[in-house]
Amino acid sequence: MKTLLVGINAKYIHTNNAIRLLKVNASFEVSLKEFTIKDSNEKIIEEIKEFSPKYLGFSCYIWNIEQVKQILQEINLPDSTIILGGPEVSYDSEYLLKDYPVDYILKGEGEIIFDKLITSLNNGLDISPLTNISYKKNDTIINKPIVEIKDLNTLKQPYYLIEDINDLPNKIAYIETSRGCPYKCSYCLSSLEEKLRFFDMETVKKSILHLMENNVKTFKFLDRTFNANKKTLDLFDFIINNHYPNTVFQFEITGDILDPKIIEYLNEFAPKNLFRFEIGIQSTNEHTNSLVNRIQDKEKLFNNIILIQDQNVIDLHLDLIAGLPKENLESFKNTFNEVYQLNVKELQLGFLKMLRGTKIRNEYKIFDYTFNETAPYEITSNTDLSNDDLNDIHNTEKMLEIYHNRGFFKNVIFDITKAFNSPYDFFNALYAYYDENNLPTLRYQVFDLYINLINFLKINLEPSLYKKFYDLLKIEYLSLSKIKPKLFFHEKEDKKLKQDIYNILVDKTGKDINYFYKYGVLAIFDDYYYVFTYKNLSMKKYQVKRPL
Missing domain, CATH: 3.40.50.280 (Cobalamin-binding domain)
Incomplete structure (x- = not known):
């Protein structure tokens, strides 16, 4: 057969x-x-x-x-x-x-x-x-009824197929340490599973070692709540002591039940960026969370996120869901602003999907949900969010993705949002500027993103604040590239000044002055001159204090 x-x-x-x-x-x-x-x-x-x-x-x-x-x-x-x-x-x-x-x-x-x-x-x-x-x-x-497998350890593991060996280095490896979820969030398919069950941790470790030996670089754990496992720290410790160079391990974590001692341990012993945590916050509206059977201690959650951020060892990704029951536009703005203030590397703003079989889909009439009949079944309105409201959130999400999540402005965009009424208002206003000027949100160069942002700030900020962010954006832009970039600014040409600065750097570094002329870019600021050099896909930054 x-x-x-x-x-x-x-x-x-x-x-x-x-x-x-x-x-x-x-x-x-x-x-x-x-x-x-x-x-x-x-x-x-x-x-x-x-x-x-x-x-x-x-x-x-x-x-x-x-x-x-x-x-x-x-x-x-x-x-x-x-x-x-x-x-x-x-x-x-x-x-x-x-x-x-x-x-x-x-x-x-x-x-x-x-x-x-x-x-x-x-x-x-x-x-x-x-x-x-x-x-x-x-x-x-x-x-016929669904009956869960009681003992997951009776199953053979899927990682040892000979025909997969050559492709392993180019693929994400998906790992299970458990199936099921201790929570019953009404929008999630995992809520339909009856029991939380675990695989033998030694078997999991053996699979990880095998995959690393065959050059897998990215491991994503499929557990809905990885830290529900009592052996969480044991596996973290195993990975720290046995990981191969340039490997990354991604976990879905329930943030408010994560033991702070585990975070402190990882902050002390884990190499930077070995671990990536994805934490679903979804909403900070307590009433909304109760309506979807979601239990969340916001104070513990935020304290743990701050502790994770403290040493910048763990790569952190947070999730929000727009469209949950009784969270209107103003409430969602508050959720977004509260979470954005945590200043994590990546904040994903998602939209409620009415997944087949979930409690929230079966009860969609309670909150008058309308949604697309084809996958991914995204909602289009409910009693508290109109279609226009959802479009407003979508617009904000587009700018969040471009200007925050993609990392093109990682050292300055958070500070820029503070100059506006709220982070939500900033991203929303930026989208309105894009829309009014027919600027592309799909195909663009980083250079264009900087120009668009600078022009937007120029008409929305008072001059001294605009000047501050303009200078910060110059530094950020020049720091971002590994090759000499196209410049969005043009310093006043002063050959004598450039020669004097390069001579100072020759004395400091011992490099030939032609190195700076060939590979360097001079940027002038109120207190300092900066010279950025780009050679062999590597950027170096030099600083010279301006005379009083």
């Missing part, structure tokens, strides 16, 4: 763990094919048909379900049994069985049921005793 599992990933660097887990835990041979959402349906269908599978499975997620549905309508494989699995089909499967050429849907964890279903079908056995599946029988849809 030829069995093929297909993964359609969001990006090439992503790895589909799900199809690998089904393969290694099957008692029969399974072939895998991976694509990305940029691949055409024609290409995917052609490769599937060339394989001519008896059993064809698709791994379904929010980013690929619309493409999978298109492929199902186009593929025409009457001799193949088609199976869907994954979070996108586990909790709302009936419409797929009714409207698409699908034979079976695997629900929840698939490692055991996949093996049992294919074995039963191939041997003509009765499938009625099986759990975790939905299927159609005599025009009636049969929905």
Whole structure:
């Protein structure tokens, strides 16, 4: 029996763990094919048909379900049994069985049921005793209950496939230390899982070592609350003592329950940027959090974030969700402003998605939600946020992404926001300036971003404050590049002054003066002259104090 599992990933660097887990835990041979959402349906269908599978499975997620549905309508494989699995089909499967050429849907964890279903079908056995599946029988849809795997340590790990070895250095490795979540946030699919269960930590460590030995650089842990594991510190310590150069380990952390002693330990012993923490704050409105069954101690959360920031060892990413119940525009602005003041490296402003099967989707009428019927099911309004309100937040998010998250202004943008009524108001006003002047927000050069920001500040700040930020932006811009950049400013040409400054630097550094003429850029400020040099993809900064 030829069995093929297909993964359609969001990006090439992503790895589909799900199809690998089904393969290694099957008692029969399974072939895998991976694509990305940029691949055409024609290409995917052609490769599937060339394989001519008896059993064809698709791994379904929010980013690929619309493409999978298109492929199902186009593929025409009457001799193949088609199976869907994954979070996108586990909790709302009936419409797929009714409207698409699908034979079976695997629900929840698939490692055991996949093996049992294919074995039963191939041997003509009765499938009625099986759990975790939905299927159609005599025009009636049969929905069997989801039963979780009690002992995760009975599963084989997906990291040792020989055919993956050559690609490992170019891929993100996804690691599980647990499944399930101790929380029941009504917008999250993890809230539908019954129990929090753990993998053996020594097995996890062995997998990490194997992947590092095969040149994996980026590890992303799939645990919804990594620090719910009592062995959190043990794994952190293992990584600190065994990591390979230039590796990065990313974790989803629940910030208010993170033990400050763990943070202090990492601040003292972890190399800078070895760890990346993603902390979902979502909202600081307590009433809103209560309506989505979210428990959060803001004081502990913020104190822990400040402690993480203290030594700048851990790379920190925070998440917000716009559109949660009873959080109107003013409340969301307050959430945004409170969190932005923490001044983390990256703040992702996301929008509520009405995921199939979640409590908030099932109860959407309570808060009069409207949302897109196709994935990713983003909301368009609710009782407290109009479509215009959401567009206003989207506009702010675009500028936040460009001017904060991408790191082009990392040492100055936070201070600039303080010159406005609030961070939200700054980013929102900046978007309005872009819109009024038809400036591009998708295709641009860093040079253009600086010019646009400077022009915006010039018309919104009083002259002395504008001058202060203009000078800071000059330093930031020149510090950003590794090659001599195109300049947005032009110093008054004074050959004698330049020669005098370069001679001072020759005396200080012992370098030939031609080095500074060839590789240097002179920037003049009130108190100092700065010379930035760019050679061999390396920038160096020199400072000369101006005479009184």
